[in-house]
Amino acid sequence: MLGYIVRRLLAALLVVIITSMAVFALFYKAIPNPAGPVCAAQGRCTADRLALIEESMGLNEPITTQYGKFVKGVFVGRDVPFGSSTYECDAPCFGISYGTRQPVTDQLVKAYPATLTLALGGATIYLTFGVTLGVLAARARGTIWDRGLVGFSLVISSIPYYLFALLAWIFLTLRTNIFPDTEYQPITQGVLPWIGAMLLPWLVLGIAQSTQYARFSRGEMLETLGEDYIRSASAKGVPRNKVIFKHALRAAIVPVVTIFGLDFAALLAGTVFTEKIFGIDGVGLLALDSVIETPMDLPVINATVMLAAAMVVLANLVVDILYGYLDPRVRIG
Amino acid sequence: MTDLSTTPSLDDGAETSTTPYLEVNTLTVRFPTHDGLVQAVTDLSYSVQRGQTLGIVGESGSGKSVSSMAILGLHDLRSTRLEGSIKVGGQEIIGAGQSIMRPIRGADVAMIFQDPLTALHPFFSIGAQIIEAYRIHHKVSKSTAKKKAIEMLDLVGIPQARSRVDDYPHQFSGGMRQRAMIAMALVNDPKLLIADEPTTALDVTVQAQILDLLQELQREFNSAIIMITHDLGVVAEMADEVLVMYGGRAVENGPTREILTHPEMPYTWGLLSSVPDVSADTDARLIPIPGNPPSLLNPPTGCAFHPRCTHVDKVPGELCANQLPELLPGSHGTGHTKRCHLSNPEEIYAMEILPAIAPDRLPGTGDPVEGVAGTTTEEGR
Numbered sequence: 001m002l003g004y005i006v007r008r009l010l011a012a013l014l015v016v017i018i019t020s021m022a023v024f025a026l027f028y029k030a031i032p033n034p035a036g037p038v039c040a041a042q043g044r045c046t047a048d049r050l051a052l053i054e055e056s057m058g059l060n061e062p063i064t065t066q067y068g069k070f071v072k073g074v075f076v077g078r079d080v081p082f083g084s085s086t087y088e089c090d091a092p093c094f095g096i097s098y099g100t101r102q103p104v105t106d107q108l109v110k111a112y113p114a115t116l117t118l119a120l121g122g123a124t125i126y127l128t129f130g131v132t133l134g135v136l137a138a139r140a141r142g143t144i145w146d147r148g149l150v151g152f153s154l155v156i157s158s159i160p161y162y163l164f165a166l167l168a169w170i171f172l173t174l175r176t177n178i179f180p181d182t183e184y185q186p187i188t189q190g191v192l193p194w195i196g197a198m199l200l201p202w203l204v205l206g207i208a209q210s211t212q213y214a215r216f217s218r219g220e221m222l223e224t225l226g227e228d229y230i231r232s233a234s235a236k237g238v239p240r241n242k243v244i245f246k247h248a249l250r251a252a253i254v255p256v257v258t259i260f261g262l263d264f265a266a267l268l269a270g271t272v273f274t275e276k277i278f279g280i281d282g283v284g285l286l287a288l289d290s291v292i293e294t295p296m297d298l299p300v301i302n303a304t305v306m307l308a309a310a311m312v313v314l315a316n317l318v319v320d321i322l323y324g325y326l327d328p329r330v331r332i333g
Numbered sequence: 334m335t336d337l338s339t340t341p342s343l344d345d346g347a348e349t350s351t352t353p354y355l356e357v358n359t360l361t362v363r364f365p366t367h368d369g370l371v372q373a374v375t376d377l378s379y380s381v382q383r384g385q386t387l388g389i390v391g392e393s394g395s396g397k398s399v400s401s402m403a404i405l406g407l408h409d410l411r412s413t414r415l416e417g418s419i420k421v422g423g424q425e426i427i428g429a430g431q432s433i434m435r436p437i438r439g440a441d442v443a444m445i446f447q448d449p450l451t452a453l454h455p456f457f458s459i460g461a462q463i464i465e466a467y468r469i470h471h472k473v474s475k476s477t478a479k480k481k482a483i484e485m486l487d488l489v490g491i492p493q494a495r496s497r498v499d500d501y502p503h504q505f506s507g508g509m510r511q512r513a514m515i516a517m518a519l520v521n522d523p524k525l526l527i528a529d530e531p532t533t534a535l536d537v538t539v540q541a542q543i544l545d546l547l548q549e550l551q552r553e554f555n556s557a558i559i560m561i562t563h564d565l566g567v568v569a570e571m572a573d574e575v576l577v578m579y580g581g582r583a584v585e586n587g588p589t590r591e592i593l594t595h596p597e598m599p600y601t602w603g604l605l606s607s608v609p610d611v612s613a614d615t616d617a618r619l620i621p622i623p624g625n626p627p628s629l630l631n632p633p634t635g636c637a638f639h640p641r642c643t644h645v646d647k648v649p650g651e652l653c654a655n656q657l658p659e660l661l662p663g664s665h666g667t668g669h670t671k672r673c674h675l676s677n678p679e680e681i682y683a684m685e686i687l688p689a690i691a692p693d694r695l696p697g698t699g700d701p702v703e704g705v706a707g708t709t710t711e712e713g714r
Contacts, residue, residue: 142411228451235405236466236517237439240431250456328501329455 005321012313019309024067027302028059034298035059038098056081070095094306095299099290104303107286114184115282117194118201118274119267125206127260130213131253137214138221139244150218153211161208162273168204169277184280201278205271209263216259220252227251254326258319265315269308283307353380354557355404355442355525360417360427362399362408362581370414371629373399375581377417381574383524386551386558388572388589390565390604392626396581397561401527403427404559405442406434422524440470443523447530449510453502453517459486460498463517470521485516489546508539512546519550525557532567544570565608569593577601580627580637583660587669597663597678598671600638606690618689636674644681648674 028034035054039045054060058069058081072078073093080087080096087096087103094104137149156164172178179200187194224230225248233247234240270284283304290300323330362374374396381387389397402408404419406426419426421442424433446452454462463482464475471478479498486494489512502510511531518526528547532540544567551558560571568575568589575592577585577600585598596602603622624641627633633640639653652674660672664679675681 228446228448229454231407232444232446232452233454234407235438235444237435237437237469238465239435247454251454327456328458329503 001324004324008317008320012317015313016306016310019313020306021067023302023305023309024070025063027298027305028066029063034296037296094303097290097300098297099293099300104299107300108283108303108307111281111283111286113186114280115268115270115275115284117184117187117198118205118271118280118282119264121198121202122205122209122271122274123260123264123267125202126209126213129206130210131217131256133210133214134217134219135221135244135249135252137218138225138248141222146218149214153214156208156211157215162277164208165201165204165273165277168200172200183278184282198280201274201280204278205267205274213256213260217252217256220255221248224248224252254323257322257326261315261319261322262312265311266308268311268315270304353382354422355559356380356418356420357400357404358418358420360400360403360419361415362396362403363414363416364412365414366630369630372581372632373629374403377578377581377583379576379583379586381525381557381559383557384551384555385574386560386572388560388562388568388575389578390562390568390575391578392563394626394629395578396629397578398529399581400578401444401529401559401561404525404527405438405444436470439466439518439523440521441523442525442527443518443521445511445514445518445526445528445531448534449507449514450502450534452514453510455502458499458501459505459513460500463498463513463520466517467520481520482516485520486513489513489516489519489550490542491516507535508542511535511539511543515543515546515550519554519556522554523556525559526551527559527561529561530563531560533562533564540567547571563604565593565604577604580632581629582637582672583670584638584673585669585671586660587665591665591669595665595669595679596682597665597669597675598638598673599642599644599675599678601671602682602686603641606686610691620689636672644675647681648676 035050035057036045038057039050039053051060058066069078073080073089073091073095075091077089077091077093080089080093082096082101087101089096089103090105092105094108096102097104097107100107133149133153137146140146159167173180180196183197185193185197221244225244229251230243230248233243238247270282270287272284272288274280275282275284276288286300287304290297290304357380358378360374360377361372364371364373377396377400379387379389389401391397399408403415404421404426406429408415415427417427421437424437426434426437453459457465460479460482463485464478467473467478467481468475473481483494483498486498491497491509491512497505502513505513511534515531526547531547532543535543547558548571550556558571560567562568572589575586575589576583577592577598579600585592585596585601592601593605596605600622603620606618606620607622609619622641623643627637627640633654635652635654635656636642636658639645642653645653656674658672658674660670663669663671671678
């Protein structure tokens with residue numbers, strides 16, 4: 001088992017490295033003239049000044065050299081020349097933000113607790129709520145409850161998420177003040193303010209996603225309930241509820257876990273809409289700002305995309321290891 | 334409608350009582366669908382005594398499994414219409430609630446399914462599944478139940494049962510899985526065991542072992558067994574009585590030896606003609622039944638078998654197509670009934686069927702049962 005995990009970790013690391021190369025090449029090579037906006041932001045941009053800035057940022061060096069410097073920064077830190085000054089950037093260094101002139105790592109570390117809090121709360125709600133509803137709907141298959149739930153979940157799903165979140169914020173915070181403010185408060189400032197400020201974003205994220213989980217787990221449950229081993233359990237005299245919640249759910253939960261792992265990874269990489277609408281200073285908002293601001297904040301974009309890639313790879317690994325515990329047929333000896 | 338309990342069985346031992354443990358009477362099972370009413374089982378009657386084995390034979394979709402699922406009340410009542418009567422140990426099953434059914438399921442009546450890989454839960458260990466079956470009907474601790482599970486696995490011939498009890502179904506071979514399934518079915522000493530094609534998914538050598546095991550266990554527990562199969566070899570080996578089903582109805586039934594030596598219904602002939610016999614002359618022909626099993630949505634008029642029957646022209650008029658034959662005794666006493674309009678089936682069988690399927694085993698040249706079914710019978714027990 002340990003050997004398997006080590007092997008998988010190494011493979012995951014390789015994927016992250018390759019992704020980082022691709023992302024690096026994509027952003028530093030494909031976007032023409034990244035120094036231009038930096039130059040323009042400093043006033044009149046002459047060709048000489050532009051060349052100077054390009055040289056100071058190291059943009060005229062070959063891409064491999066730039067990548068090499070970037071990797072060196074990640075592991076041991078480096079000094080980043082920027083315009084007329086040089087910034088110190090400790091490991092793990094993902095560069096200096098063009099906008100704030102802060103190390104990107106510091107910005108990520110500062111933004112991460114909010115994203116993590118949002119992801120954990122939202123995922124807990126949509127997983128428990130969604131799966132419970134899905135199982136109950138499967139249990140009541142064909143009844144008015146089942147149809148009502150499926151219909152309701154389709155309605156929620158067909159509302160674009162940004163609209164759903166925006167409406168929730170307008171009606172529940174702006175108009176009625178039921179959820180007074182939705183800014184992120186660190187948990188160190190008390191558990192109640194932490195929960196209070198995040199409750200609406202959690203609910204919005206949780207409910208919007210739970211409909212998909214309800215339908216998915218309902219489908220998985222119905223499929224499982226048609227399996228021979230469910231009939232065997234009934235034939236043994238196992239009571240109906242135990243057949244559903246023990247025998248059927250045990251099997252139906254496995255694919256749900258797979259989907260959940262990937263969804264959760266996406267949440268950990270930042271939720272742009274939720275963070276923007278509810279004013280939560282998380283990674284999603286950081287990424288969004290780095291894209292829409294001028295000059296385009298390449299080091300921040302680069303770092304957030306790599307973070308997202310790393311999260312997805314990690315989530316895949318965790319799901320695969322979990323699989324071994326959930327399904328004895330893939331248990332690794 | 335017949336009652337097998339009154340038929341003289343060839344090996345009616347002293348240990349079997351005369352009241353049947355299971356009595357199915359005019360059972361009809363229908364499934365309403367968007368396309369219409371599926372008539373899965375129509376007007377089916379049979380009974381089984383403890384210690385006896387009834388073989389139910391027929392093609393896929395003939396209603397074999399559906400009728401036996403009804404005995405355990407396993408049909409979803411929202412999508413199934415059940416009529417008639419099923420009595421298990423005197424208790425009426427049709428219309429009985431969960432509180433009546435639950436103590437019967439797995440305890441009085443247990444079931445073995447065709448494919449033990451899909452019939453066992455892939456995520457629970459073999460032991461856990463047997464333990465669960467035992468503890469539903471016995472208020473005992475987990476460790477007591479585990480001892481019982483090991484004992485049962487040992488009984489059905491699983492080597493090193495003590496360590497293998499914690500294995501998962503995928504770690505067992507096909508034959509072992511079926512043994513485990515049997516152990517699970519027998520853990521509560523059921524009075525009736527329904528084996529739904531228990532050997533279909535197994536290879537032939539394992540098949541024989543499983544059948545032997547079932548017979549041994551039947552002697553030990555004095556259970557009644559319903560053996561659902563499409564394999565006449567299995568029937569010849571196991572069954573005291575045979576019920577042949579076609580299109581949801583009984584078309585022929587009687588003592589096994591009778592049915593295998595003097596079949597009187599063309600569908601049964603067809604089944605016999607499609608059984609390969611390893612010891613037979615190479616001139617012996619395998620004759621498949623032409624056509625496909627009938628639609629249960631729009632069953633053929635008259636005799637359901639008439640569109641595939643090659644003997645229709647031997648019956649005067651359009652009788653086969655227009656009138657459903659009654660299930661009536663033929664020329665071999667009341668114990669052997671058949672649903673067919675033919676007036677001289679025995680003659681046709683001897684003249685046309687037997688020479689084609691077993692040219693070397695014409696009457697007088699050998700044991701016709703062996704010749705026909707390809708398996709030795711052990712009806713002396």
